[in-house]
Amino acid sequence: NAGVTQTPKFRVLxxxxxxxxxxxxxxxxxxxxxxxxxxxxxxxxxHYSVGEGTTAKGEVPDGYxxxxxxxxxxxxxxxxxxxxxxxxxxxASSYRAGRVISGANVLTFGAGSRLTVL
Amino acid sequence: DQQVKQNSPSLSVQEGRISILNCDYTNSMFDYFxxxxxxxxxxxxxxxxxxxIKDKNEDGRFTVFLNKSAKHLSLHIVPSQPGDSAVYFCxxxxxxxxxxxxxxxxxxxxKP
Numbered sequence: 001n002a003g004v005t006q007t008p009k010f011r012v013l014x015x016x017x018x019x020x021x022x023x024x025x026x027x028x029x030x031x032x033x034x035x036x037x038x039x040x041x042x043x044x045x046x047h048y049s050v051g052e053g054t055t056a057k058g059e060v061p062d063g064y065x066x067x068x069x070x071x072x073x074x075x076x077x078x079x080x081x082x083x084x085x086x087x088x089x090x091x092a093s094s095y096r097a098g099r100v101i102s103g104a105n106v107l108t109f110g111a112g113s114r115l116t117v118l
Numbered sequence: 119d120q121q122v123k124q125n126s127p128s129l130s131v132q133e134g135r136i137s138i139l140n141c142d143y144t145n146s147m148f149d150y151f152x153x154x155x156x157x158x159x160x161x162x163x164x165x166x167x168x169x170x171i172k173d174k175n176e177d178g179r180f181t182v183f184l185n186k187s188a189k190h191l192s193l194h195i196v197p198s199q200p201g202d203s204a205v206y207f208c209x210x211x212x213x214x215x216x217x218x219x220x221x222x223x224x225x226x227x228x229k230p
Contacts, residue, residue: 004161040127040222041222042122042207042209042220042221042222042223043162043207043209043218043220044220045217045218048217058217090161090162092161103150103213104150104151104152104167104169104211105150105152105211105217105218106152106164106167107154107162107164107218108164109161109162109163110161111159111160111161112159112160112161
């Protein structure tokens, strides 16, 4: 009963390097999200996806790209890492039934990926 | 423009007493309010939610109160236990919108 799994859990990068964070969920959720959490701030949405093959920008998308080629996976890419991208990244997923969206948006989160850019 | 605010970064409460965590919001269009709990090195986990058409929702030791006129909600934990020590996030979403708006979180410390 894995839920949402993020890899890697920790990573140290040098400025300008690239990397990809992988998120996998086994709950058959349609919606997936990437957030970042910084000290003293709430969770900020980077990108999200409402289904396989679709992605959209969130609140802080600059410097990141995403892909959702399979329903269960959501990848977050950093093409040229910057120190400002040092953060803890959380992937989440949620379920919506049918075409009608309603109700409280209950997300299931992964354990987080701590990224340090030197 | 912070639509959801948690003005207390931290709160310390004696074990067995009541913990009250507060959250204010500015957008009257929010339809649902949620509380998430987060332990160190883990992702947030959903705790309890309330619809904007209600003023109270209870689940065991956890009760959320909503005051729409004041745009304020609070989470009550009674009695507080050591395992309740965590960061609590308040979040909100509108019906027909899947994007959650998050507060900055309040760190709750339960003292033995």
